[in-house]
Amino acid sequence: MRALSMILRAAGALGIAAAVLAQWRRTQENEAAGTGETSFVSLNFFSFFTIESNVFAALVLGIGFFMMMRRGPEPKGFTLLRAIAVTYMATTGIVYNLLLRGIELPQGATVAWSNEVLHLAGPLLVVLDWLIAPGKRRLEPGMLWPIVAFPVIWAGYTLIRGALVLDPRTGSHWYPYPFLNPAASANGYFSVAFYVLLIAVMIWAVGALVLRTSRRLRIG
Structure with missing residues (x-):
């Protein structure tokens, strides 16, 4: 089991990193071809929760x-980092494959294989690693707060940045997801607040399940 876990972690870290870099390069190329500002679009790129989750997961898998x-059990702090990574990646996979898959994007905007790694293969691999890799430590329910904290901070950052920064090419406010744009929502900030609350509840539910499995499925 240990050898298999090492192979999965190495493949996952390298595969996710390659997928992020491939999509980042494509995004910059698309922006440059449209005479946009690549530095601005790069900051946008790393403002997506999907990208941040995958970068974090790749680092955790690599470590x-x-x-x-x-030999022996891993440090408890690292088990918490794994729990955070699997919560965010599982949420990313669930939301994309249930709600966003099939929505058409501009031709050439995404790298097809990278998109599948970031939204399907990566989340599945991280969940599998959580379930089978040896050394996992017991995590108490109180450790749910560190898991929920970042998505809430990310939502706050997204809303503040969106309100203050204009896309130099379009002159409009930029948000990574339409449901966080008050101008594109039916009830403005009330709709946005609903979606932020929904995200927090989903992260909380998935995180609670992950913590529960740390107490039930400890291997090694």
């Missing part, structure tokens, strides 16, 4: 690969 070279 986890080297930690598995030592």
